Amino acid sequence: QVQLVESGGGLVQAGDSLRLSCAASGRTFSSYIMGWFRLAPGKEREFVAAITRSSIFTHYADSVKGRFTISRDNAKNTVYLQMNSLKPEDTANYYCAATPRGSGVYTGASAYDYWGHGTQVTVSS
Numbered sequence: 001q002v003q004l005v006e007s008g009g010g011l012v013q014a015g016d017s018l019r020l021s022c023a024a025s026g027r028t029f030s031s032y033i034m035g036w037f038r039l040a041p042g043k044e045r046e047f048v049a050a051i052t053r054s055s056i057f058t059h060y061a062d063s064v065k066g067r068f069t070i071s072r073d074n075a076k077n078t079v080y081l082q083m084n085s086l087k088p089e090d091t092a093n094y095y096c097a098a099t100p101r102g103s104g105v106y107t108g109a110s111a112y113d114y115w116g117h118g119t120q121v122t123v124s125s
Contacts, residue, residue, distance in 0.1 A: 002026045002114050004096050009119030012086055016123070020081040022096030022116055030054075030074040033099050035112055036081045038092035038121075048094070049081060050105035059105040064090075086123045093118040 008020040024032070035050040049060045049070035058070050069082040079096055097112035106112065 002029070002032060002098050004098060004114055004116035006094065006096055006116045006119040009094060009121045011122045011124065014087055014123055014125050016086050017082070017084045018086065018121060020083065020094055020096075020119060020121070022079045022081075024077045024079070024098065026077070028100075029077040031100050032114075033102065033104075033106065034070075034072060034079040035097045035099075035106060036070060036079075036094060037097060037109060038090075038094045039118070040092040043092075045095075045109055046092075047107040047109070050107065051079065052103070052105055057105050059107065061107075083121070086121075088123050088125045091121060091123050093120050 003025040004022055006022045036048040037045050038048050039045045047061050051058045051070045051072055067085045072079040095118045096116045098114045099112045
């Protein structure tokens with residue numbers, strides 16, 4: 001089992017950047033596929049990005065491709081989401097998620113077994 005704690009959210013202006021972090025407990029972080037999702041008021045949970053165990057493969061939602069970058073540091077038990085050129089429509093609560101199952105990158109929330117409590121990102125216009 002792994003516990004996930006997100007940080008790095010905040011209130012920024014359109015065009016600004018933020019870097020979210022997700023720290024994982026335990027000594028087996030490198031065995032987990034990691035993902036980022038977001039949830040905005042009145043909307044369904046949305047996949048943002050995912051990364052494989054050794055960072056070989058990443059995958060992004062079309063809405064963030066070219067602006068967001070997912071990365072991980074297995075030595076620090078941490079996955080990151082670098083968000084550039086932020087837009088008001090990026091406003092949401094951002095969650096990281098983990099699964100020890102499979103070998104690819106997953107866009108569906110049901111593929112992930114463990115979730116953090118989220119960090120709020122608000123982008124003003």
